[in-house]
Amino acid sequence: MDVEARNRKISEWYTKIQYGEIKLPRFQRVEAWDSHRIASLLQTVIQNLPLGITLVLEVGDQEKFISRYLETAPATHNKVQEHLLDGQQRLTALWRTFHNNYAQETYYVYLKEFDNYDKNQDRDDLSIYWRGRYIKKKDGKRYPLWCDNPARTLERGLIPVDLLRPDSIQTEIDDWSNAALQEPDAEAGIETLKQFFSLKDRLRAQIQELRSIISNYNLPFLSLPNYTDKSVALSVFINMNTNSKPLSTYDIIVAEVESAMGQSLHDLEADLHQQHPAISRYAPLSSLILTTSALLQGNLPNQRGAWNMDKTRMVEQWSRLERGLNLMAQFLNGEGIYDEHRLPTNAVLAVVAALYADIPESGDKRGQDELLLRKYMWYSFFSDRYENSAATYAFADFNVLRAIITGKSKPDGSAYTVADVPIFANHSLVELEELKTAEWPKRTTIRGRGVLAVMCRFGGLDFFTAEKLDAQNIRERHYHHVYPDALLKEAGIESFLALNCALIKDKTNMSIGRKDPLVYMKERFKWVSEEIVQDRLQSHLIPINELANGGYEGLSEEQKNTKLKQDFEAFIQKRAELVMVAVNKLVEGRQLSATEVYEEVESSLVTII
16 A cells, blocks of 8 residues: 655645545544644644644545545535545644634634734744634624724734635735724825834734645655555554653653652652652642742743753752642642632642742731632632643742732832732623533633532531532542533523533433423432531522423423523523632632621622623
């Protein structure tokens, strides 16, 4: 068999997808990349760095596999020339970002030259930025509104990635540029007009340069000839996806430490795990060691920071590292976050661990510092701070937080305050409507897991045993729909929302037909008193009245669906209000109880935006 490696520009890949000449075998998994992977891919492309090789199977006269089009690609019904065996995630991400048609986020390239937004900090020039999106029910609009406003977008130094797609869209580019840069009045003066046209020319030149980089970017591929046997093609596909395990950054640093110190980093890691096993619940120990050590040495908590570390100092500071990681794990446990699967963002881990290196063992100062950590951590879960450039932003936040804890003064001699920390200064809290659209927390999303973290914070009593949620039983809990999936699916209602989730032990499928969810729960879990109902549901911030609407028996299918939709919307609204009250208190660093949250919502003290 002749397997030929070839070059192909992104513009050529784009055209093949556009005209339906390349399709996916149906056995390929569906889209799986999250926003961070997609942004990393785009960053690699605009930096013109190698991306890896793709695998295609030439089709010939007849397709060997049942096929489908790439997600959101047009169904042209043209002659299929190739099946994409490896590279689906990359090409799908490129196609979709070139049209910016993801429902939950919009992608941009950041150009520092055009940034006039006073809240932007710590962002690298020519970097990929994405913003989470959500729809407000009251007006049906997609928020934040600025994401679709050319002037407000450019003010932040952002160019939508869809303007860079390798297609004939000059009119679209011109329209966007004209809307982004308002031409001054003729009375403004010659100099002002010169500056305007110069700025406009630079903007167009930047867009064209980026378009050229993307269009001409080489994404090479291996091509299996069309006479390749079907079983052979499948074997190649499996091998391409499973047989490669490259060395990690940690593997290489292990070798450097042993070379510099004559000491085994693996031995130190094993001893750390034996002494403090709880640390590894939150992330792989090797990753925590690298990112926290990097911060302790004043480097970014990422691969680049790990490379730049002094490996000798890393070992010399091991006791500080060990103490910080251990206290970090204790802190998260105390806040009701028990493992990495329930952690909204791992960006906070190294920051908290490294800050503990400067926090005293006890006393009022310890309490003050931990109050600051609590504010920081919960704010990170409910703002967009770590949706992009997490390592860079974490580094900036860490430096100011550390200055506050250690009492370091500003250059002018004044003290640093909470208002100086970038996460608080430049990022607002999530809106209630965004909570209502937060995804199922089993998925890796900051907002969905943030909502779950709030619920866990109140103890999460098991529905059947009343056992309080803790680090020992967290893995026995399952993600359950409060309003059952089967019931909502019948009515065409999306059930996989964070606000429809509860962590409980019971494995029974809650398929309840037309039965009221609260009635079903009482029967299923043998709740014998209203006090039990209240205690167990309130520990999950579940609104009892909105769960008890029910009354679906005897209704027609249309009546049931209409009532169910109204009931579910009321339930999601009230639970969002409860979570929002809790969030506002947690970001103040306050301790709170579920009863306090319920009382505040019921007394209408919560402001619904």
